[in-house]
Amino acid sequence: MYVNPDFKTPSLASLVQAKLGIKGAGAIDLNAACAGFTYGLHVANGLITSRLNKKILVIGAETLSKITDYEDRTTCILFGDGGGAVLVEFDDKQSSFLSSYLGSEGEKGNHLYSSNISKRMFEQDLVNSGKIVQNGREVYKWAVFTVPKGMKCVMEKASTPLHEVNWFVPHSANLRMIESICEKSNFPIEQILYSLVHYGNTSSATIPLSLDKGVADGKLNKGDKVLLYGFGGGLLKLVNKRHIQPKNFKKKEKKVNVLNKYIECSTAVADTVSPRV
Numbered sequence: 001m002y003v004n005p006d007f008k009t010p011s012l013a014s015l016v017q018a019k020l021g022i023k024g025a026g027a028i029d030l031n032a033a034c035a036g037f038t039y040g041l042h043v044a045n046g047l048i049t050s051r052l053n054k055k056i057l058v059i060g061a062e063t064l065s066k067i068t069d070y071e072d073r074t075t076c077i078l079f080g081d082g083g084g085a086v087l088v089e090f091d092d093k094q095s096s097f098l099s100s101y102l103g104s105e106g107e108k109g110n111h112l113y114s115s116n117i118s119k120r121m122f123e124q125d126l127v128n129s130g131k132i133v134q135n136g137r138e139v140y141k142w143a144v145f146t147v148p149k150g151m152k153c154v155m156e157k158a159s160t161p162l163h164e165v166n167w168f169v170p171h172s173a174n175l176r177m178i179e180s181i182c183e184k185s186n187f188p189i190e191q192i193l194y195s196l197v198h199y200g201n202t203s204s205a206t207i208p209l210s211l212d213k214g215v216a217d218g219k220l221n222k223g224d225k226v227l228l229y230g231f232g233g234g235l236l237k238l239v240n241k242r243h244i245q246p247k248n249f250k251k252k253e254k255k256v257n258v259l260n261k262y263i264e265c266s267t268a269v270a271d272t273v274s275p276r277v
Contacts, residue, residue, distance in 0.1 A: 005029070016059065026053075033112075034171045034232025036060055036204030037084075038102075038240050041228070044088040045097045045240075051090075059085040060204035067114050069131040078174065079132065080200030084208025098225075099158035101150055102238040108142060111135040112233045143177055143231055148185035150229065154239045162187060166224040167214065171231050172196035172206035193219065203232065 005012045013027035032039040037060035044056040061083030070076045107122070112134045115126045127133060147170065155162050168187055170178055172194040182189045195202070195209035202209060207228055214220040229239040 012061075013059075022057075032204070032230070032238070034173065034201075034203045034206070035102075035230035035238045037207045038228050038230035038238040040204075041086075041088065041097075041240055042100050042102060042238055045100065048088060048090045049097075054090045056088045057085055058088055059083065060206075060208050062203045062205050064132065064201075064203060067130060067132050069128055069133075072128075072131075074136055075132055075134050078201045080202050082195075082199045082202035082205040082209055084205050084212055086208060086211070097240070098160070099154050100238065100240045101154040101157060103150075105142070105146075108138070109233070111138040111142070139173075139232075140177055140180075143173065144180045144184060147181045147229055147231060150231075150239045151185050151187075151227065154227070160225065164225055165191070165227045167191055167193050167220065167226045168229070169193045169207055169210050169214075169226060170229045172199075172210060173201055173232065204230070 007015075011027055011029040013029045017025050017027045028043070030036055030039055030043065037058065040058040040060065044053075044058050047053045047056060063081045064079040065081050068076050068079050110121045110124050110126075112132075113121065113126065114132050115121075115129055119126055119129075151162065151168075155165075162185070165187075168182075168191060170181065170192070172178070173196075175194075175196055178192060178194060178196075179189060181187075182192065193210040193214040195206050195213055198213065199206075199209055207230060211220070220226070227239065231238075
C-alpha cells in the first residue's frame, strides 16, 4: 500500500517480494492513500477466509517527502516517511478479525490529491502537479463527521459496544483531528494508539507504526479488542475491528532492503482468521 511508488510498473509489491526472497509468492499493489493499510487487511482477510491463502504480508510504506511542497507551510509540516508491516495468518482455532466496514466518497477527491497526468478533476483545474494538495479545512470536517459514524457501524456489525474496545488506532492525520473524533464518539483519548508525534503523517504507514509502538510500550496485550480506522485521500475510509490473538506476538527488528533503500522497521505479528459477522 502506498501513494507514491518509485515505478509505474513493475509493481512495488513484486519488487519487495524479490528483495525478501519469497519465491513464487503473489504480489499485489493497492493505492488507497491513508486508508491503504486497512484496505490491505480487508483484502487479506478475504483471501484467507476463502482459503485461497494461508499467510499474507500486508505492508504500508510511504516516501511522502518526494511529493511534499516545502513552500506550502500548511502541508509541509504534516507529512513524513515511514513503513510498517504485519503478517496475517490463518488459524482455525481462534477468531480475531471481527468485522469490517469500507466506503468511499470519490466526489470529494479534489480536497486531497497529488496529480501527475490529469489537469482536471470534476471540471476543476488541478494545481501544483506532482505535489500533495490538500484542503485541510474540508478534510478535517469530513473526517470528524465521518469517522464516528463508521466506528458506530462496525461496532454494530460486530455486536459489540464501543466501551468494550481496548484500543482505538486511527490514521494519524493530526492530533487535533483525533481529539475531535474521540470527543464526538465519546471515546477516551487515553485509549488511542497513534504514531503522529514520532513520524508525522505517513499515510498508509501510520497504523502499522502505531501498532508497533503499542507493542514496544507494552500496551497491546493478548485478547485486546482493537479498532483500526484508515481514512484519507479518495476520500476513502475503512474500519476493522479485531482481537489481538498473538500466539506468535513478538517484536522483530529488521532491516529490509526495498528498492535499494534500507528502511528500519519493526514488525508486529498476529494471527487472523474468519470474521464473526
